[in-house]
Amino acid sequence: MSEALHPQSESELADMIRAGGPFSIRGGGTRGVLSQGTPLETGGLSGITMYEPGTLTMVVRAGTPMADIEAALADENQILPFEPLDMRPMVGSAGVPTIGGVVATNASGSRRVKAGACRDFVLGARFVDGTGMVVKNGGRVMKNVTGYDLAKLVSGSHGTLGVITEVSLKVAPKSEAVVLLAADGLSDSDAVAAMSAALTAPLDVSGAMHRGGGQTVIRLEGIRTSVVERLAALRQRLGSMGSWTVLDVEWAACADPSTLARQEGDIWCLSVRPSAAPDLVERAGAQEVLYDWGGGRIWMRVPEGTKLREQLGDFDGHATLICASPQIRATVGTFHPERAGVAKLSSALRRKFDPSQKLNPGLMG
Amino acid sequence: MEMPRPNAQVLARKQELVARLREVLPHDAVIDAPEEVKAYECDALTVYRCAPLAAVLPSTTEEVSRILAICHEMGVPVVPRGSGTSLAGGALPTADSVILGVARLRDVLEINTDDRFIRVQTGMTNLSVSGAVEHLGFFYAPDPSSQLACAIAGNIAMNSGGAHCLKYGVTTNNLLGVKMVLADGEVVEIGGAHMDAGGLDLLGVICGSEGQLGVVTEATLRILPKPEGARPVLFGFDSNDVAGACVADIIRAGLNPVAIEFMDRPILQAAENFVQAGYPDCEALLIVEVEGSEQEQADQLARIIEIARRHNPVAIRESASAEESARIWLGRKSAFGAMGQMGDYICLDGTIPVGKLPEVLNRIGELGKEYGHMVGNVFHAGDGNMHPLIVFDANVPEQLASAEALGAEILKLCVDVGGCLTGEHGVGIEKRDLMYHQFSTADLEAQMRVKDAFDPMWMLNPAKVFPLTASAERRREA
Numbered sequence: 001m002s003e004a005l006h007p008q009s010e011s012e013l014a015d016m017i018r019a020g021g022p023f024s025i026r027g028g029g030t031r032g033v034l035s036q037g038t039p040l041e042t043g044g045l046s047g048i049t050m051y052e053p054g055t056l057t058m059v060v061r062a063g064t065p066m067a068d069i070e071a072a073l074a075d076e077n078q079i080l081p082f083e084p085l086d087m088r089p090m091v092g093s094a095g096v097p098t099i100g101g102v103v104a105t106n107a108s109g110s111r112r113v114k115a116g117a118c119r120d121f122v123l124g125a126r127f128v129d130g131t132g133m134v135v136k137n138g139g140r141v142m143k144n145v146t147g148y149d150l151a152k153l154v155s156g157s158h159g160t161l162g163v164i165t166e167v168s169l170k171v172a173p174k175s176e177a178v179v180l181l182a183a184d185g186l187s188d189s190d191a192v193a194a195m196s197a198a199l200t201a202p203l204d205v206s207g208a209m210h211r212g213g214g215q216t217v218i219r220l221e222g223i224r225t226s227v228v229e230r231l232a233a234l235r236q237r238l239g240s241m242g243s244w245t246v247l248d249v250e251w252a253a254c255a256d257p258s259t260l261a262r263q264e265g266d267i268w269c270l271s272v273r274p275s276a277a278p279d280l281v282e283r284a285g286a287q288e289v290l291y292d293w294g295g296g297r298i299w300m301r302v303p304e305g306t307k308l309r310e311q312l313g314d315f316d317g318h319a320t321l322i323c324a325s326p327q328i329r330a331t332v333g334t335f336h337p338e339r340a341g342v343a344k345l346s347s348a349l350r351r352k353f354d355p356s357q358k359l360n361p362g363l364m365g
Numbered sequence: 366m367e368m369p370r371p372n373a374q375v376l377a378r379k380q381e382l383v384a385r386l387r388e389v390l391p392h393d394a395v396i397d398a399p400e401e402v403k404a405y406e407c408d409a410l411t412v413y414r415c416a417p418l419a420a421v422l423p424s425t426t427e428e429v430s431r432i433l434a435i436c437h438e439m440g441v442p443v444v445p446r447g448s449g450t451s452l453a454g455g456a457l458p459t460a461d462s463v464i465l466g467v468a469r470l471r472d473v474l475e476i477n478t479d480d481r482f483i484r485v486q487t488g489m490t491n492l493s494v495s496g497a498v499e500h501l502g503f504f505y506a507p508d509p510s511s512q513l514a515c516a517i518a519g520n521i522a523m524n525s526g527g528a529h530c531l532k533y534g535v536t537t538n539n540l541l542g543v544k545m546v547l548a549d550g551e552v553v554e555i556g557g558a559h560m561d562a563g564g565l566d567l568l569g570v571i572c573g574s575e576g577q578l579g580v581v582t583e584a585t586l587r588i589l590p591k592p593e594g595a596r597p598v599l600f601g602f603d604s605n606d607v608a609g610a611c612v613a614d615i616i617r618a619g620l621n622p623v624a625i626e627f628m629d630r631p632i633l634q635a636a637e638n639f640v641q642a643g644y645p646d647c648e649a650l651l652i653v654e655v656e657g658s659e660q661e662q663a664d665q666l667a668r669i670i671e672i673a674r675r676h677n678p679v680a681i682r683e684s685a686s687a688e689e690s691a692r693i694w695l696g697r698k699s700a701f702g703a704m705g706q707m708g709d710y711i712c713l714d715g716t717i718p719v720g721k722l723p724e725v726l727n728r729i730g731e732l733g734k735e736y737g738h739m740v741g742n743v744f745h746a747g748d749g750n751m752h753p754l755i756v757f758d759a760n761v762p763e764q765l766a767s768a769e770a771l772g773a774e775i776l777k778l779c780v781d782v783g784g785c786l787t788g789e790h791g792v793g794i795e796k797r798d799l800m801y802h803q804f805s806t807a808d809l810e811a812q813m814r815v816k817d818a819f820d821p822m823w824m825l826n827p828a829k830v831f832p833l834t835a836s837a838e839r840r841r842e843a
Contacts, residue, residue: 055613320563
């Protein structure tokens, strides 16, 4: 492997892309999915360039460690509402997660079910495409329909359309109060039904998870008086659907998917219709499972080498391979194959933004 | 406003085109008589008009596919049209184009409250989508003020917002999947009822692409449980600066109001004359609305009022009944009509960082005086989405030109303070030629490459969004 490149500025990055390639792009390299090519690390493009707590906006360079961002936000009692997921415990990686990696992988956590995904909080982005062209898109305002939304397009593109150099983010005030309501021993389908009951009431549920064979937990957040009142309404609504008690732990302690990685096997993440989730889990032959987003996201561990997508057949959603040996990953593939028409559009976009296939070649297709 | 010269070869083949369209569509779905196509000569930006070659009204995705295949083969540009409510000229035809209206695509295809989505054909109006799930206790969140008329297809094309997007986001945050017909007639399905579509975020770039990437015929939309109730409070302030500071404090406090609306003195006066809204005599008025149960509303309003009191408002009026709520909203909802009483007007929608509100309002006042036009400001203050209304008299020569010139200055000002040209109306033709003020050549090149990927021949709505000089090569190549 050639020596890693560490651009210190956007223009240096653009020069490197024009002169070299292919590149394996990484922030902190913590997400376990890397392509072939010269390692290109964005850590040199670091720093919060603007933070206005009063307008809920932050502009930050891509290589900035998540810890720095979270610390700056904590000082103002604010958060990134999409609850970015730290993948280190899951994939067993070291390194420092960066905002560039979070945005490039659209890495949203549990609050996505209410607040939206990472991409929903990206107000603007700067990136360098595969031809070395520096592009700015979007801005720092909440509403913007001026031209095409390329900031969304590069969010979640895993570096294959461009190397993100800076993003502007919408942040949010931290909730004054949080309460978790939990029940034990619900079957998967009863748990999904209970989570749906919670999410279909006007209670602003901000998290709904279920561990196969274990706990089902529902989270409420907001101003204190409101949380208290919604808790009462939630209890009433869930009434006969289990024995519900208030839990005195952190959400992350319940909803951490990395517990699945403690035993041998492949780990997958599925995005599905919540009501279809229990059946898919059964068909998958999952050894351990964590439902999040009210059942809309499934983390599961299956026996090593399981050809999960073949086993599940056609379903409304997609399955991403998170943890597996390189051999299995090479055979099974990380990302769900796209429908023919969509695949054609995706590859046309890649040819336009990265005609020489320099950026994470082959990573997404 | 300059538009490309119509293609003489296309004009000459009108009869052939119409005959071929009639082969694949019911007779009444192809409109070509000159007096009838006139109905499609403009959208809500009525100062610009041009009758299309023909208009077609398909009822199915298959028909849309056949139409696009024929037009593609014959080299005829297609301008998609929702309900024609665009304020930016997004559905303005050229003389050599076919208008493709989605008005007959009106079916609800699937409702699933457990999984919290609705799948519809995109000719449905925004309000009818909410209407379809209301009896189940749900609603569709984006609520543009034209929601009674505007179609979901147009909402997707323009990434429409509304007064309540402060809490619920705009169209792009509520769109889960689409069935879309590409320029050559190919039908693709993207996303679905699951929360994240996977792969590249094609939905993200389709939303807000102003009908240039494809014709969306079906949409899967997120629906939300309807809150128990909502209630506004009104504050009057003696300066724009103080009102602006109050907005920032409310947002920062994490109270999550669903709407914060701002009206300045010219708008207040117009609204008073028009509907006698009974607003306090002040320089700037805020309407802040909260949602939830009775108790939650009361708690939130109490805290919002506490914040506002620190800014010494000249008036505070908290709604205690549905009637009072309607009274508070009356002037805001009639603001555009009220300004219409004062003359013709141009409505802009530049967005600015919320902290720049006072500075921008003051500068708009100065610019208005310089150009000799009255400008009223009514806008979604929570997200900085301004709506300056420039009054002019269409019967006086030169007035439209000077109002447009003032509009351009105001939009440039929005960009210069860190904002953008348009927050929810779209670029269309109206702001097309200002794009260089916000974007570099490379920025626009990157956007046009997306259109190249979806529509290599540039057949869909080709003369919009990008300055004509920027897109000239591509349109000629086609």
